[in-house]
Amino acid sequence: MFRRVLILSYIFFSVGAPDMARAETPKPLPGIRLNDLRLTPTQSGGRLKPFDEFARENLLAITGSRSFGDFDPSEMMISMMVNPKEWSEVRMIRISVPEVNQQLLLDASRKYFAPSELLSNNAFLQYSDSVLSNGTAGEQVTDTGVNAVTGKADPRSEELKRVVDRVSRFQAIVTGRMWAVTPAQDASGNERWKTVADGMMESSPQSQAIFDVLKNYLDKKTDALNSSLASARQSIESAVKDYDQHKNKILAETFYNRLRPFLQAMIFYLIAGIFWLFAGAHVFPRILSKFLTICAVAMHALGFALRCYVAGRPPVTNMYESIIWVSLGVMVFAMLLFLKNRQNVLMTTATFLAGLSLFAADAAPMVMDPTIRPLVPVLRSNYWLTIHVLTITLSYGAFMLAMGIANVALYWFYEISKKGETRTISERIALLNQLAYRALMFGTVLLAAGTILGGVWADYSWGRFWGWDPKEVWALIALLSYMAVLHGRYTGWVGKFAFPLWTVICFSTVVMAWYGVNFVLGVGLHSYGFSTGGQAFVFGFLLLQTTFCLWVAYHHQKWKKSTPAGQAG
């Protein structure tokens, strides 16, 4: 069935498109005022959003990246609807798992394929038939497509599903079946907008307005296009019930998308970090580093606030959102400690950690979905969700800061082993250990509280305080590990070298609780957060960290042996 639709729409456009003779890559139209288009409300993914966001999501879903040439995402959607033939020749469908190329007998050296290539591929058509026989295009596998029961994902078939989704999404966009423009209700009273294509048959004024836009775009009449864009927006806005209530959110989301506050914050953090490195020596970097850090935190907080406002809830329900919150937590703890201790090393570590975390969140939009989505039913008790998740993830921030500081302490131990122990270095290490200890205290209190609050929430909504669910078990493992370290300090087992070492090692339990349970283990009740990807990156980080620890431990041990007893620490 689906196959027939695909082929039909393909044939329709290859014959019906006006200038089928030349299949060049389309170019953006100069002089077009995109603001009206971007701010036009649409319904997609279970909520009302600006067309800008809709376009960005589709662009990301199809190409796997955030931009395509000089095109603004919104204009690209219009262009795709107007020039489907040209666009179907553009190599933009991303296939990121090589086994899929193999299975579809496609060129193994390429990552991007044109829709027409895939639509003329028999293996692909056969597969898409079976995938989409029980779902509608662009709706079923938009998320990660992980098996809900086993939670296990096979990378090849997951990617294949996503490729089918990319192609069917492309098809849905060019045929006008993706873009919902006419507010309406379905038989059971749910708000379900009609798409451009639906509206064409029922001659809805909104579809008509969009049709004018497309026609003017095709004719490249810039002035007429701009006025038709404005009237299309007007037409849709006036049809939305109580649009005034949504208007500010639409504005805020478009602003959020254009501003990309977390990207800005990341750049500020990284530059600030470099200045903090030299803040001890000169006045100029000392002032600049503080200024840049304030800018970064302000931008970070602004982005966070905007996202809260748009989503109507705190952004802590997936990996992307939690990284943003955790890195903000790192900064908050660092600034709190800095107020008391005035140690530049603290801020250097914190700004780099926050900058790199935001970089990681921003760098892999296919792994960490930045889209704002409605919550699954079980998470809709906002009060407990907020308290429990914010507390737990905030503790991750404290542990991350402790890990960063402990790494610096380990570096100084390496220095000792090379250059010998001096009073300055020893004092520096003692101070770093003190700071890491403080951060750990913050972390353990928050983690204990957050885990218990999780129990309260679970008891409230599932009827069990504690069910040995992997996510809660790993939070407990992290807590126990840090408890072992903190108590170990009193037994004499954890000395001034072992403390930073174990602080660094214990952070891997946090990584496991935070990332591993959802992305590696993939079992348990926290299934709404399950996903795949990023393994190489995370394991790379853990490997690097372990290697560093072993390397320092080796040098430290060697130095200890060569130094007379009593002097070694």
Next chain:
Amino acid sequence: MNSRIEGILEKIWSILISLKLAVLVIASLAVTLAIATILESKHDTRTAQYFVYRAGWFYVLLSLLGLNILAVALSRLPWKKKHTPFLLAHAGILMILSGSWLTYVNGVDGVIRIGEGEVNSTVELDQFVLMMRDGETSKTADFPWVPDSVARNFKPREFPDLKIRVEKYISDAEPRIRFLPSNDPARSAPAVKIKIIGAPMGGAPEFWLWSGAAPWASQKLGPARFLIRKETQKDLEAPVENGPEARLDFVVSDAGGLRFESTSVRGEKMRGAVDLARLEQKDEPLIIDPGWRMPIKIELKAFLASAVNQTDYIPRKVKPVGMGTAQPEPALQISLLQNPDSKLWLGLGDRADFRDALGMPISIGYFPKRVILPYGIRLKRFEMTHNPGTMEPASYSSFVQVVQDLKKSEVELNSIPVHHITMNEPLPMEGYTFYQASYIPDQPRPTVTILSVNHDPGRFLKYSGSILLILGAILLYLAKVIQKKKKETVRV
């Protein structure tokens, strides 16, 4: 002698109050739990629950932690004001541990399924039992069966003449039906396995025909009906559904011979013998041409003059996709020691009949452990809303009534007050709490709700322990900061 015992006691005491023991126990707990989650990921939740979280040794480890904390706290006697944060935090942990113990021993955590308009009071737990029933006296007994007693014999106390052995266990199984030759006159019947060649839909369906206790069995495929019967069973007037049909009968003689009788759509009849020797040789496929107008041939794949059906279970290959409702379905193979050949598979929910050493009939079933509520829950309506413009559920909720007297009429039932249970809005009722857990997906809308039912006697201890723990932890932290400040002022 006394001093020696005292010495040993003192030694034990000094170990119990040592911080090193605490660190060791905490670290080993962390490692154990990490292994348990990996076990869960590789197998399933029940396996992890059974081998770790509900295992005795795990509780010993937790008790050791509790004992250690208690001993440390007692060793600080007489307590002073500065001990308060430490005592609060550790008393909190002790209370949480003992609350968990209470839940483990006396708690109920199960599910109840109710269809719209139905009343149910049976809560199914996520633990399974072998349910035995004496066919003569109707005496019953539940025997908890757990995954690690594979290949171990056991004797239920209530049934002294019964010795059972669980041969195999599959934590997530799917059934596979087989037919085996048998001489048991009570249960056996002839069976043929046939394959349709040249079917219009392009496929080549292959299936068994076996009548069991009935005089004949038939299978309809499109306009054709396939039938198996004994010779003694005279020509059947098979029911004609939806117009004329072609028919192929396999007729089994008392001596175990096989012949076929075919009738075409137009009523043309044909019959012929089947050369069973050729079936044995397996040189070439044994094809039967029923002489129908349709270009269809039938390949006879197997014939058993006297066969019984048997359901085996194999590990599930394809995991069902859907909501989180689909739990793994275990199955086990049991045998009676008196009769080691009587191996039989029991899937969850299956029941089978055996004979014990004295030849008495006994039925054994494999069921979830059940708790019967003192009242019934009636589902009046199940409701579900979607995220706008999608089929993703936004919320689901059940409107239920608590029925004390099951004999009420429909009119009376409708007058009972209705409670609304939804995600995160449970219903507490006489010691039990009902939560909206899930539903059974159905078209056009789901009508069977799944509520989780919970009774937790340790709740109070766990909550108050949690409060103490957090309070203690915060005070400990503040005490550290204050202590540090004092030191600094002294230094200055």
